[in-house]
Amino acid sequence: MHIVHWKLSGKTLAPLEFNEVMHALELGIVTAGFLFMMAAVLATAIVGRFFCSWGCHILALQDLSAWMLGKIGIRPKPIRSRLLLWVPMIAAAYMFVWPQVSRIAQGTERASMRVATDADGWASFVTENFWRNLPGPGIALTTFFVCGFLIVYMLGTRSFCAYGCPYGAVFGLADRLAPGRIRVGPDCTQCAKCTAACTSHVRVHEEVERYGMVVNPACMKDFDCINACPQQTLRFGFGRPSLLKRIVGTKQVQKLFDFSLAEELLAGMVFVIILFTYRGLYDLVPFLLSLAIAALLSYAAIIVVRLFTRADVRFNRWALRRSGAMTSFGKLFVAAAMPVVGFTMHSAWVHYNVFRGQQLYQSALGTQEVDSEAVDQSILCLSRGASWGLIVPDRVERMLGDLFTARKDWTNAESSRRRSLAVSPHDPLLLAKLGSVLSHQERFASAEMMFQRAIELEDACAESYHGLAVAQYKQGKRQLAVLSLQKALQRNPDFVEAHYQMGTISIEIGAHERGIHHLEECVRLRPEFGDGHYNLAVALASAGRLTEAATAIDQALKIQPDDSQTQAFRSFLKTLVPIEAWPNRSDRMGASSIHVEQSSERTH
Numbered sequence: 142m143h144i145v146h147w148k149l150s151g152k153t154l155a156p157l158e159f160n161e162v163m164h165a166l167e168l169g170i171v172t173a174g175f176l177f178m179m180a181a182v183l184a185t186a187i188v189g190r191f192f193c194s195w196g197c198h199i200l201a202l203q204d205l206s207a208w209m210l211g212k213i214g215i216r217p218k219p220i221r222s223r224l225l226l227w228v229p230m231i232a233a234a235y236m237f238v239w240p241q242v243s244r245i246a247q248g249t250e251r252a253s254m255r256v257a258t259d260a261d262g263w264a265s266f267v268t269e270n271f272w273r274n275l276p277g278p279g280i281a282l283t284t285f286f287v288c289g290f291l292i293v294y295m296l297g298t299r300s301f302c303a304y305g306c307p308y309g310a311v312f313g314l315a316d317r318l319a320p321g322r323i324r325v326g327p328d329c330t331q332c333a334k335c336t337a338a339c340t341s342h343v344r345v346h347e348e349v350e351r352y353g354m355v356v357n358p359a360c361m362k363d364f365d366c367i368n369a370c371p372q373q374t375l376r377f378g379f380g381r382p383s384l385l386k387r388i389v390g391t392k393q394v395q396k397l398f399d400f401s402l403a404e405e406l407l408a409g410m411v412f413v414i415i416l417f418t419y420r421g422l423y424d425l426v427p428f429l430l431s432l433a434i435a436a437l438l439s440y441a442a443i444i445v446v447r448l449f450t451r452a453d454v455r456f457n458r459w460a461l462r463r464s465g466a467m468t469s470f471g472k473l474f475v476a477a478a479m480p481v482v483g484f485t486m487h488s489a490w491v492h493y494n495v496f497r498g499q500q501l502y503q504s505a506l507g508t509q510e511v512d513s514e515a516v517d518q519s520i521l522c523l524s525r526g527a528s529w530g531l532i533v534p535d536r537v538e539r540m541l542g543d544l545f546t547a548r549k550d551w552t553n554a555e556s557s558r559r560r561s562l563a564v565s566p567h568d569p570l571l572l573a574k575l576g577s578v579l580s581h582q583e584r585f586a587s588a589e590m591m592f593q594r595a596i597e598l599e600d601a602c603a604e605s606y607h608g609l610a611v612a613q614y615k616q617g618k619r620q621l622a623v624l625s626l627q628k629a630l631q632r633n634p635d636f637v638e639a640h641y642q643m644g645t646i647s648i649e650i651g652a653h654e655r656g657i658h659h660l661e662e663c664v665r666l667r668p669e670f671g672d673g674h675y676n677l678a679v680a681l682a683s684a685g686r687l688t689e690a691a692t693a694i695d696q697a698l699k700i701q702p703d704d705s706q707t708q709a710f711r712s713f714l715k716t717l718v719p720i721e722a723w724p725n726r727s728d729r730m731g732a733s734s735i736h737v738e739q740s741s742e743r744t745h
Contacts, residue, residue, distance in 0.1 A: 147271045155268045156275060159308045163236055164263065164274070169252025171265050174274075182311060188321035190312045193302060194363035200302060202289040207298045207340065210290075218457050219297030219342050221398045224405040225436055226303065228412070229310035232432060236307050276427055284430045292433050294457070295440060298340040303359060305432040313358035317384040323360060323367065325349035326374035331392075338369035349375070350390040356383035400443060407446065408439040415439065418489040424534040438481070445478055491530040495537055498522030502540050511547050520544045535564050539571075546578060554578045569599035576608050580615070588612040603633035610642060619650055637667045645676055653684040664696075671700035675707050678714070687717050 147153035154173055155161075161174030181192045193200050210217060244251060256265045263273070276284065288301045302309045323345070335345040343357045345366045355366075367375045381387070400408065412435045420431035444461070447454045448471060454462040461471035501519035505512045523541050527533045538561045545554035558575040565571060576591030592609035595602065606629035614622040623646060629639040640663040647656030660677040664670055674697035681690035694711045701707055 144271070152267055152269045153271060155264055155266055156271065156273070158274055160236075161274055163240070165254070166237065167240055167252065168263060169254050170257045170261070170263050171254055172263075173266050178308070182315050185312045185315040186318045189319040189362045190309075190316040190358060190360065191362040193306075193309055193312060194361035199288055199306070200299060200361070202285055203293050203299050203301060204340065206290040206293040210294060215294070215458070217294050217297050220295075220300065220440060221342070222304070222400055222405065222408065222440075223398050224409045225412070225439070228304050228432065228436065229307050229313075232305070232428070233307035233310040236428070237311070276425075280425055280427065280430070284427070284433075287430060287437070288433045292437060295437055297342065299342070299361075300436070301433055302341070302361075304436045305429065307429075307432075316358045316360075318382050320379045320382050321362075321377065322380070322383065323349070323355040323362070323364075324376055324378045324380065325353055326372075326376065328372045328374040330372060332371065334369045334371060335366035335375060338365045340365065344394055345375075347392050347394045350392045351388060351394055352383075352386045353389045354380070354383070354386070356386050358383070404443045404446070408443055411442040412436065412439040414489070415485065418485055418492055422488055422492055423530065423532045424536055425532075438485070441478060441481075444474070448475065487529070491526050494522045494526035494529070495534075498526060498537070499540065502544065506543060506547060513548070516544050516547050520548070533560075535561060538564075542574065546574070549581070551578055551582045555582070567598055569595040569602060569605065572598070573602065573605045573608055576605075576612065580608065580612050583615070585612045585615040589616070601632055603629040603636050603639065606632065607636065607639050607642070610639075614642070614646060619646055622646055623650075635666055637663055637670065637673075640666065641670070641673055641676070644680065648676075648680045648683060653680060656680050657684060657686075664693075669700055671697050671704065671707070674700065675704075675710070678710065682714065682717075687714065690714060 143153060143157075156174055157177045158174040159178045161172040162178050164170060165172050165175035181196070185192060207217060241251075258264050258267075259269055264270070275281070288305070292301050292305075293299075296304065329346070329349060331346050331350060333346045335349075336343070336347070339345050339360075340363075341359045341361055343355060343360050343366075345355055345360075348355045348357060362377065364377065367373075367377065415435040415438045416431055419426050419434050420428055422431075426434075444454065444456055448462055448467070451462065452465045453460075454471070456470075456474065459470045459474075460468050461474050462468060467475075498519050498521075501515045501522060505515035505519050520541065523537055523544070527537055527541070538557055542554055542557035542561060545551075545557055555575065555578045558571060558578055562568065562571050562575065572591050572595035576588040576595065579585075579588035579591060589609060589612040592605050592612060595605040596609065599605070606625045610622040610625035610629065613619075613625060623643065626639050626643040626646070629636055630643065633639070640659045644656045644658075644660035644663060647653070647659065657677065657680045660673060660680055663673040664677060667673065674693050678690045678693035678697060681687070681693055691711075691714050694707065694714055697707050698704075698711055
């Protein structure tokens with residue numbers, strides 16, 4: 142209904158997704174998903190962990206998968222692991238706590254909570270961008286298959302809830318405060334039918350005998366145990382929460398685990414490796430799917446090790462090794478494991494190169510000074526990841542385009558930009574960047590067309606108008622260039638480069654006062670811009686304001702003392718301006734200590 146309403150009206154309620162809590166905490170934007178999560182947690186703190194069984198689509202999918210497997214005679218065996226039980230809690234801390242700790246450590250101010258619209262980039266309640274935080278159909282179906290049928294078959298019913306879901310961990314914490322619990326009356330015979338009926342693998346009969354209620358936060362209040370009780374002595378009621386539980390019986394609650402400590406450590410190492418390998422792979426695999434894959438493959442790794450260390454090995458109902466001999470199912474299991482291992486190693490290699498390339502990209506282009514060595518290393522890693530990968534993510538292609546541009550490799554920069562545009566043909570930023578590349582190749586007519594297309598898509602971008610002006614100027618269209626620069630400055634009055642270009646072009650076409658005005662604005666906004674002071678000096682001299690020109694050229698020489706053109710023009714002005722009109726010699730002290738990157742073009 143949600144999707145249909147969006148398709149019919151063009152806008153609808155923002156996605157009711159719990160993962161939008163992260164965006165609310167980081168961006169300070171209150172969302173429908175954030176309020177939905179808060180309401181569910183508050184309700185859980187009162188009536189217990191009910192949302193998972195009565196409202197979660199992934200749990201419904203797992204129950205459906207278990208039911209369908211049962212219809213064909215497959216009863217998944219639950220896998221009990223000490224270590225994997227910690228995964229949801231660690232994942233929840235990573236998602237919700239770690240960003241706040243990192244923000245505090247970096248001294249970043251916390252974003253204030255606010256309501257936003259689509260115009261702000263992330264709407265709070267009503268949006269046109271329904272899929273803003275949701276995977277595409279392919280990844281969604283893969284997630285449903287892995288977190289549904291596959292994980293239920295391999296690890297048991299509701300195993301994703303136990304070993305992967307960070308939201309379940311949050312609900313589990315709130316559940317400990319809840320007075321609403323499954324409780325027991327005086328007629329319990331300890332028949333254990335309640336435990337047999339529990340698909341969350343809670344040892345119900347032992348817990349109610351020990352504590353008079355179910356205290357395990359894995360209990361999802363679906364009441365299957367109540368329905369299964371032949372004496373009808375189990376009930377849902379309010380009273381003491383599990384956090385304040387007290388012992389009323391003598392029976393110990395058994396803690397059964399299927400793995401040795403060594404196998405748990407192996408599973409933990411494999412889990413971490415798989416998680417880092419698959420999370421964000423090709424910019425497609427989401428966090429929850431990577432958690433499920435890591436849980437599955439860590440268990441598969443234990444099975445493989447057992448195949449070579451034990452005489453008898455079973456996987457669910459299948460015997461993989463019997464009396465030291467590998468069965469046909471065992472051989473099939475190994476044969477199936479080999480391509481999975483190969484694909485995982487290939488994915489790890491691709492993902493590492495992309496990850497390393499991105500790190501180098503940030504260090505290479507993250508500051509004003511471009512690190513040419515880091516640029517080359519980043520291109521090497523990203524190109525390696527792109528050539529080895531099955532898919533080239535758009536993010537990688539865009540980074541390569543930026544890096545080739547920084548290296549002034551215009552041919553590869555153009556190829557990269559065009560590949561990105563093939564994926565996002567209506568992206569105004571990409572069009573403007575391609576226009577800039579074409580301008581550097583002196584293909585100004587094509588560059589002008591690209592900037593015009595970018596402006597048609599996003600009229601508010603001052604940079605596109607500036608690029609258009611440069612392309613027009615290079616083709617001799619000075620009046621059109623002036624109009625484009627005026628539009629750039631209307632959108633960004635503090636656009637230094639636009640003031641600079643407007644000043645120099647205005648001087649060329651004889652509009653000296655306008656040119657002087659814009660060059661004065663240029664050096665006011667960027668006092669260390671040596672070419673700005675130089676061209677201002679030329680403009681002032683052209684207008685006959687020689688004393689002011691002397692001051693401007695002297696300032697230019699402070700900034701770029703080794704520039705021969707600045708020196709020559711200053712020497713020329715000396716022949717025109719009396720020496721007493723020049724700035725005091727003390728004003729020029731320390732000029733050699735000023736450093737600034739000079740403009741690559743000088744109009745005059």
